[in-house]
Amino acid sequence: MKNNVQLITYIDRLTGSDTQTLNNILNDQLTDLFSGIHLLPFYYPIDGSDAGFDPIDHTQVDSRLGNWNDIKALGQEHELMADLIVNHMSAKSKEFKDVLANGNNSPYWDLFLTKDKIFPNGLSEQQRKKIYRPRPGSCFTNFALPNNESEDFWTTFTDNQIDIDITSEMGKEYLTRILKKFSENNIKMIRLDAAGYAFKKAGTSCFMLDETFEFIDELSKAANDLGIETLVEIHSYFQTQIEIAKRVDRVYDFALPPLVLHSIFSRDFTALTRWLKISPKNCITVLDTHDGIGIIDVGPMNGKPGLLDNSEIDNLVEKIHLNSAGESKKATGAAASNVDLYQVNCTYYDALGQNDFDYLVARAIQFFSPGTPQVYYAGLLAEKNAMELLLKTNVGRDINRPYLDSTIIDKALNKPFTKAMVSLIQLRNNCDAFNGEFTVNSDFSALEMKWEKDEHSATLVVDLANRSAKIRITESNDMRIVCLNTLLN
Structure with a gap:
């Protein structure tokens, strides 16, 4: 890259x-x-x-x-x-639709992760509290299957995003x-x-x-x-x-x-x-x-x-x-x-x-x-x-x-x-x-960030106290300064 x-x-x-x-x-x-x-x-x-x-x-x-x-x-x-x-694919995918239609007889059953695969003996309250989820609520969604059966599938994000069993x-x-x-x-x-x-x-x-x-x-x-x-x-x-x-x-x-x-x-x-x-x-x-x-x-x-x-x-x-x-x-x-x-x-x-x-x-x-x-x-x-x-x-x-x-x-x-x-x-x-190499230093409201490689350098200096910011570029023997305030005018 x-x-x-x-x-x-x-x-x-x-x-x-x-x-x-x-x-x-x-x-x-x-x-x-x-x-x-x-x-x-x-x-x-x-x-x-x-x-x-x-x-x-x-x-x-x-x-x-x-x-x-x-x-x-x-x-x-x-x-x-x-x-x-x-982590997941759509509940509207052909694979998951086949699971809903055929249950564990579906050729795609092993593609998706159910609660029972991780907790075959049931999920205790202590285990549930340990699970980290980036959103509130349960990380499982119950879906109806044939023959009046149902299954809890992992849905870490939303009930339209069915978690994949990456170990299968x-x-x-x-x-x-x-x-x-x-x-x-x-x-x-x-x-x-x-x-x-x-x-x-x-x-x-x-x-x-x-x-x-x-x-x-x-x-x-x-x-x-x-x-x-x-x-x-x-x-x-x-x-x-x-x-x-x-x-x-x-x-x-x-x-x-x-x-x-x-x-x-x-x-x-x-x-x-x-x-x-x-x-x-x-x-x-x-x-x-x-x-x-x-x-x-x-x-x-x-x-x-x-x-x-x-x-x-x-x-x-x-x-x-x-x-x-x-x-x-x-x-x-x-x-x-x-x-x-x-x-x-x-x-x-x-x-x-x-x-x-x-x-x-x-x-x-x-x-x-x-x-x-x-x-x-x-x-x-x-x-x-x-x-x-x-x-x-x-x-x-x-x-x-x-x-x-x-x-x-x-x-x-x-x-x-x-x-x-x-x-x-x-x-x-x-x-x-x-x-090249990077260094950074600051003094409360003032910041200096610098890159150096051979005879080339680039330095950003920001001072929020006086609302100023400039970039100093050095290439071989040439040096130029770019003021951010000037760029905006």
């Missing part, structure tokens, strides 16, 4: 159309900005109950977006990342078949979606067990053998992320987004600096994604201190709600469906009160942080909260999943912020210093 800025996008929500249109936009309006593209689920169907993360057929491109040849063509000019949804031969074959389809169509990296929940074991949390690491290791090796890198997607305690990073190709730096917000809100870089000195270097950095702004990644867990304490986290969340004029409250927690316990649903731009300077500073910090930066399509264009879409769907995360098109993109690219953002992306892509 090239160490350049990448784009995260849905095909249809950015283009208003299909894969070929996305290719045109990347070669026209967004030309030479992104070396790689994380294509959010493009499988059939893209408009299920979880925006494509509940595939009926994981190996089929939704025909509204095109076909595998279109994906393959897109991958000829950009490194493509796709989601391998390892059929489960292994299912995942292998998807990997092969990816390798045949220019997919160079996979994001292991919800991998932390894939392995279940009685008497445990059923989350990030030793066996989960073994599963990730095996799946990563299978992917690597096909020329595919793996990115593990896990929201968890920060120390867990550090340990996971030692065992996989790449992880997300999910602690970065809330820490950047905390730093700007409090005008104190102490917590962020502490994290950047110990954070994994083999990471993908983000500020926003198709999900909300994670909180669990910086918080305490099981009596162990977090990167922020509970009071700081409460202040962070309340400030987001305040900056977004209460819109984030309408999309978070019990206020909307897709209820999550660990994130706030809001655009990053609105979380910062639509302040262009603060948002550009946040992006500069991201680009200077260790790892390869990815920029979400809505964040690239500084899109505001999609309240009309939220009211229409009542899906909390839709507040940051707008439907755009070429005309909207043209208008957005003419905004002062977006022009500054493009300049920042080009700077990050073209400076060789980012392939």
